[in-house]
Amino acid sequence: MVMLTVIPACEEKPKNTLAEYGDSMINAYQKGKQAGEDGNLDAVRKAIQTYHAAHDTYPLNIEEVKPLINSELDFSKYDYHPQSGTVSLKVN
Numbered sequence: 001m002v003m004l005t006v007i008p009a010c011e012e013k014p015k016n017t018l019a020e021y022g023d024s025m026i027n028a029y030q031k032g033k034q035a036g037e038d039g040n041l042d043a044v045r046k047a048i049q050t051y052h053a054a055h056d057t058y059p060l061n062i063e064e065v066k067p068l069i070n071s072e073l074d075f076s077k078y079d080y081h082p083q084s085g086t087v088s089l090k091v092n
Contacts, residue, residue, distance in 0.1 A: 040073055041089055048085050058085035 047065035052058050059065055062080040066073075080087045 037077075037089060040071075041078070041087065043069055043071075044073065044075075044078060044087050048080075048087060052085055058082050062087065 044062070044065065047068040048058060048062075050068055051065050060082050062075050062078055066075070077090055078087050079090050
C-alpha cells in the first residue's frame with residue numbers, strides 16, 4: 001500500500017516557481033495595460049460627448065477633441081465614426 005502512494009508522487013513534476021512568477025507578472029502587466037487602454041477610450045468617448053454638447057454636432061475627426069483631454073494620447077489607436085460619434089479601439 002505504501003508503494004502505491006509513493007508512485008504517483010514520483011510522477012509529479014516539480015513546480016517551476018520562477019516560471020510561474022514570470023507568467024504571473026506578464027499577466028498582471030497585460031491586465032494593467034488593458035485597463036489603461038480602456039480608461040483612455042472612456043476619456044476619448046467623454047471628450048466626444050462634451051464636444052457634441054457644446055457644438056451640437058460630432059467632431060469631423062477625432063483630433064478635434066485633443067484640447068479636451070489632459071494627456072497625450074495616440075489617436076491612431078482608435079476607429080472614429082463622425083456620423084454617429086462612436087469610437088473604439090482598433091483591432092490589431
